[in-house]
Amino acid sequence: MSHTPTLKLGRSTATNVIRCLSGIATSEPSQPVVLTPIPGPKSQELKTAMAKVHQNPSVKFFVDYEKSFGNYLVDADGNVILDTFMQISSIPLGYNHPELVALHKDPRFITAAVSRPALGSFPRTDFADLVKNALISIAPKGLTHVQTMMDGTGANENAIKTAFIKYQTNRRGGKPPTTEDLISCMNQELPGTPHLSVLGFHGAFHGRSLAMLSVTRSKAVHKVDIPAFDWPIALFPRYKYPLEKFEEYNRAEDEKALKSVRDLIASRKKENRDVAAIIVEPIQSEGGDFHGSPEFFRELQKIAADNGITFIVDEVQTGGGASGTLWAHEQWDLPTSPDIVTFSKKALIGGYYYKDEWKVNEPYRIYNTWMGEPTKLVTLEKAVEVIKRDNLVQKTKDVGIELRRGLSVLEAIYPRLIFNVRGMGTLTAFDTSDTKTRDKLLDIALARGLQIGGCGDTSIRFRPALIFDEPHLKLTLEILERAIKDL
Amino acid sequence: MSHTPTLKLGRSTATNVIRCLSGIATSEPSQPVVLTPIPGPKSQELKTAMAKVHQNPSVKFFVDYEKSFGNYLVDADGNVILDTFMQISSIPLGYNHPELVALHKDPRFITAAVSRPALGSFPRTDFADLVKNALISIAPKGLTHVQTMMDGTGANENAIKTAFIKYQTNRRGGKPPTTEDLISCMNQELPGTPHLSVLGFHGAFHGRSLAMLSVTRSKAVHKVDIPAFDWPIALFPRYKYPLEKFEEYNRAEDEKALKSVRDLIASRKKENRDVAAIIVEPIQSEGGDFHGSPEFFRELQKIAADNGITFIVDEVQTGGGASGTLWAHEQWDLPTSPDIVTFSKKALIGGYYYKDEWKVNEPYRIYNTWMGEPTKLVTLEKAVEVIKRDNLVQKTKDVGIELRRGLSVLEAIYPRLIFNVRGMGTLTAFDTSDTKTRDKLLDIALARGLQIGGCGDTSIRFRPALIFDEPHLKLTLEILERAIKDL
Numbered sequence: 026m027s028h029t030p031t032l033k034l035g036r037s038t039a040t041n042v043i044r045c046l047s048g049i050a051t052s053e054p055s056q057p058v059v060l061t062p063i064p065g066p067k068s069q070e071l072k073t074a075m076a077k078v079h080q081n082p083s084v085k086f087f088v089d090y091e092k093s094f095g096n097y098l099v100d101a102d103g104n105v106i107l108d109t110f111m112q113i114s115s116i117p118l119g120y121n122h123p124e125l126v127a128l129h130k131d132p133r134f135i136t137a138a139v140s141r142p143a144l145g146s147f148p149r150t151d152f153a154d155l156v157k158n159a160l161i162s163i164a165p166k167g168l169t170h171v172q173t174m175m176d177g178t179g180a181n182e183n184a185i186k187t188a189f190i191k192y193q194t195n196r197r198g199g200k201p202p203t204t205e206d207l208i209s210c211m212n213q214e215l216p217g218t219p220h221l222s223v224l225g226f227h228g229a230f231h232g233r234s235l236a237m238l239s240v241t242r243s244k245a246v247h248k249v250d251i252p253a254f255d256w257p258i259a260l261f262p263r264y265k266y267p268l269e270k271f272e273e274y275n276r277a278e279d280e281k282a283l284k285s286v287r288d289l290i291a292s293r294k295k296e297n298r299d300v301a302a303i304i305v306e307p308i309q310s311e312g313g314d315f316h317g318s319p320e321f322f323r324e325l326q327k328i329a330a331d332n333g334i335t336f337i338v339d340e341v342q343t344g345g346g347a348s349g350t351l352w353a354h355e356q357w358d359l360p361t362s363p364d365i366v367t368f369s370k371k372a373l374i375g376g377y378y379y380k381d382e383w384k385v386n387e388p389y390r391i392y393n394t395w396m397g398e399p400t401k402l403v404t405l406e407k408a409v410e411v412i413k414r415d416n417l418v419q420k421t422k423d424v425g426i427e428l429r430r431g432l433s434v435l436e437a438i439y440p441r442l443i444f445n446v447r448g449m450g451t452l453t454a455f456d457t458s459d460t461k462t463r464d465k466l467l468d469i470a471l472a473r474g475l476q477i478g479g480c481g482d483t484s485i486r487f488r489p490a491l492i493f494d495e496p497h498l499k500l501t502l503e504i505l506e507r508a509i510k511d512l
Numbered sequence: 513m514s515h516t517p518t519l520k521l522g523r524s525t526a527t528n529v530i531r532c533l534s535g536i537a538t539s540e541p542s543q544p545v546v547l548t549p550i551p552g553p554k555s556q557e558l559k560t561a562m563a564k565v566h567q568n569p570s571v572k573f574f575v576d577y578e579k580s581f582g583n584y585l586v587d588a589d590g591n592v593i594l595d596t597f598m599q600i601s602s603i604p605l606g607y608n609h610p611e612l613v614a615l616h617k618d619p620r621f622i623t624a625a626v627s628r629p630a631l632g633s634f635p636r637t638d639f640a641d642l643v644k645n646a647l648i649s650i651a652p653k654g655l656t657h658v659q660t661m662m663d664g665t666g667a668n669e670n671a672i673k674t675a676f677i678k679y680q681t682n683r684r685g686g687k688p689p690t691t692e693d694l695i696s697c698m699n700q701e702l703p704g705t706p707h708l709s710v711l712g713f714h715g716a717f718h719g720r721s722l723a724m725l726s727v728t729r730s731k732a733v734h735k736v737d738i739p740a741f742d743w744p745i746a747l748f749p750r751y752k753y754p755l756e757k758f759e760e761y762n763r764a765e766d767e768k769a770l771k772s773v774r775d776l777i778a779s780r781k782k783e784n785r786d787v788a789a790i791i792v793e794p795i796q797s798e799g800g801d802f803h804g805s806p807e808f809f810r811e812l813q814k815i816a817a818d819n820g821i822t823f824i825v826d827e828v829q830t831g832g833g834a835s836g837t838l839w840a841h842e843q844w845d846l847p848t849s850p851d852i853v854t855f856s857k858k859a860l861i862g863g864y865y866y867k868d869e870w871k872v873n874e875p876y877r878i879y880n881t882w883m884g885e886p887t888k889l890v891t892l893e894k895a896v897e898v899i900k901r902d903n904l905v906q907k908t909k910d911v912g913i914e915l916r917r918g919l920s921v922l923e924a925i926y927p928r929l930i931f932n933v934r935g936m937g938t939l940t941a942f943d944t945s946d947t948k949t950r951d952k953l954l955d956i957a958l959a960r961g962l963q964i965g966g967c968g969d970t971s972i973r974f975r976p977a978l979i980f981d982e983p984h985l986k987l988t989l990e991i992l993e994r995a996i997k998d999l
Contacts, residue, residue: 048619083875236722388570
């Protein structure tokens, strides 16, 4: 990895590209400016200081968030970096979007932050309105109810709890738990504590709680040393690209994966350990940006429905507009919506949409102290307004097409370094030859002022904000090509 | 339950007791003012509206958080309620504390809210300072490191993950996972996925994720229909009060509980399903405000240490000063600190303190996208300053003594309705004769403008803010006595 500053376009520096108002940046730099190796001396100093109070082994560098703006972050050493990874796909409108910054004067925002409600018991008077404006206004078609939570893991945990409750409620003919259920569950015995399971997929990532790790198969470092539920894991397709060239191969991948799903459901049923939920990502992001075809997901939904299984689509990383549609699953042309769709990251708040029939009727079953936070709804309400007004979902679609077009040009020039270019909207990725080359490419790009994300063993993923536009795309491709040449 | 407004002291009304500045209340009412039944018509209307977009069966009433201040909340119908429950024990300085409200102008607060970092990879330049000021400055003696998380469940999940990693690392003689561990864990097989367990207690509550529900035994409604890990559950003491009168009985309770702990650890070891962690609350709050003696906890810690088991104290509800000390376990006179102490609620952010030897050295093992949120650290930094400056921990100790003194007077007058008065600081509780009476008493008190919390089957718990003072105490006891008379 090169630690020499390699890119210093124009004459601007980190200190003069940023105009600040009351300490917060208000305009976007025109290009990256790299002054030091990354991490620079200041970041390294801060990392040492951090180690004294908080673990830090995964810290890459420290960020001066007051100076960061739009698609650019400014690190502790004043390096201005074009960020196409955006805090692991979680900042919808880029850093310090002025219309979100302005919300700090909104009494709703202030009181929600300082006087934080236990949402399940004492919600704000404006809670239903906030939920409507922030979340229902962008709900996937057919899903009219939402449940807020703190983060993606909490969203997935409660989505599968909802699925378990639904499965048992169906078994009881729609009735609430019996006295026998309530007594036996306190000893974790049947029938109150059922032997149900969740079906996940090889390569999947659904969070890092113990239950979510049980359906996560992206990387060993997440799972090692942690006890797990014995839940079934099916195959997920592994396509070759371009898709049109490998149609037959890819169709066989779908069929193999769907067969494994059917087989696991059947075998679990025989063992009285029924599958109550299928949880699946539209793009296995952490696992390596693996996609499934619309046909695959339509059939998966059908299998779930045929077996009385809740079909949960985990859109924690793919939701919120970056896929070229508000929700990635909207591109599958499903005959009916998924039963549950979970979200977090770009949605700013965790949670899940669910079909009416999945509503849990008894109090305190889906519950915790905070269940999300209204400040996030106040922020999301405004972000949604901006996303709609500025046509940002259409933009991710258009920019994504251009991004893949540019990557395909690079693929044609460097076919051993870049291949399997794929994506939905700006959720775009390509594979490299091996892990070492991938990591080196990421390092060189960063040293040139471009932050991209790795995923899986050999892949590189783009996860820019929704405001990632033509000029950022142009710079991204330029820097990436130079980084490839430097390899 | 009486739905008639019963209390309207003085001539003030909801509209004139509150002075507002830019839409947020800035002074505390002098007493409750009840204008309507609670929930009132406006709350009921809002509940109907909420049902259209979000589940609501546990909602009690809606709160106008802009009008709420100090120890008083104002509900949607303008009722001014003295709140001794404080959003399930989670608001440290009462509603809209002016010094916290003022933080909305702090650029750190604004940027942390709008440009939210992935803390494990790209922390803020001021992160170590914030952690030091907000969390390390109030760390339990002997614990110098902290890990931030989103909430109490996330804190407990990651605390037990840390315990599992520690247990397996010890087994490997301090070394990181082997290649065999890394390969086998992807299939959830030994040795990478160990058969370890966590020991919890009857009556405990540690959260509502699947793993945390597996060590939760407070109420059936939390657990029913949800699959669980088969982890051992020991007895927790059930004392009679006053303690000095039942010394022998209570000591026997300790011994019985400790014996069950020892037996479960031994039997699990025989089955190669070792207990890797013991998780315990200082006060089983949700379960019914059950206490353990300092002797009980000291011996529990010793058993853990003797068996190489991580001793986790869950201070999610008891931490942050309300116990009369910053952390309830500080009153046990332990020879050394617990290995891990988890927190959330009054700490505003979730997380846990841990001993140096519990530090996880490899990156991405204790990790997720957000891992807490710096806005909460900015807020906690100021809250800690206020708590120290205003001697609020000493206040909870003093007020707690007076609260129990007052309750004991009521116990003497109404011995069939109030008994087993107990507490640490303002974390005070008493038992009533039965669930129906308890619930009715809570309802009548609320109808008189006093909010208290229920817990367990027949108990009532106080969980006021740290600014709960003599005048609030006096009103609390007065209204409680009137409510008892109304029973």
